[in-house]
Amino acid sequence: MSTRPEEAGNIKVGSFIVIDGEPCKVVEVEKSKTGKHGSAKARIVGIGFFDGSKRSIVVPTDARVEVPVIRKFTAQVVAIVGDNLQLMNLEDYSTFEMPMPQEEELKSKLSEGVEVEVWEVMGRPKIMRIRT
Numbered sequence: 042m043s044t045r046p047e048e049a050g051n052i053k054v055g056s057f058i059v060i061d062g063e064p065c066k067v068v069e070v071e072k073s074k075t076g077k078h079g080s081a082k083a084r085i086v087g088i089g090f091f092d093g094s095k096r097s098i099v100v101p102t103d104a105r106v107e108v109p110v111i112r113k114f115t116a117q118v119v120a121i122v123g124d125n126l127q128l129m130n131l132e133d134y135s136t137f138e139m140p141m142p143q144e145e146e147l148k149s150k151l152s153e154g155v156e157v158e159v160w161e162v163m164g165r166p167k168i169m170r171i172r173t
Contacts, residue, residue: 043163044109049083050102057162059107060096063089064162072102090162112161115172118153126151128159128166139166147171 044059052058056067065087075081085106086097100106116128119136129136142148147168151157156172 044107046105047108048102049085049100049104049106050081052083052085052106052108057090057109057111058085058087059109059163060085060087060098063092063096064109065089065096091165091167109162113169114159114161116157116159118151118155118157120153121151126168128157130159131156137166139168142168 047058050072052067052070054067054070058065058067067085067087069084069086071084073082073084080101080103082099083102084097084099086095088095090109098106115131117131118126119129120127121141122138124141125138126141127136127138141151147170150171151168157168158170158172159166160169161167
């Protein structure tokens with residue numbers, strides 16, 4: 042299960058939401074009041090977690106939206122092969138490959154044997170920081 046339902050009225054800035062099938066970090070939430078013939082609406086703006094593009098949706102505040110389940114774990118860099126990293130999960134010692142992160146400050150600190158914090162969102166891993 043990679044997502045769970047949540048009421049749109051409960052979404053806060055800084056949380057995560059799925060917009061157009063892509064996990065996004067919420068950067069702006071506007072709620073309108075109930076009109077004479079309608080329900081209150083929420084306008085939610087998010088930045089894509091993996092691609093960085095801006096997305097927005099407008100839904101009734103009582104509507105259900107999808108929220109990604111984020112699994113955080115520590116991994117160790119086993120090998121750097123071209124533009125890919127081979128990592129070992131330090132919880133169950135399984136290995137997996139993922140592309141090199143785009144952020145220069147992470148890229149420069151990566152070498153074999155370094156421990157990293159990985160967030161798995163909707164089945165896709167992303168390195169968030171280097172563990173010291």
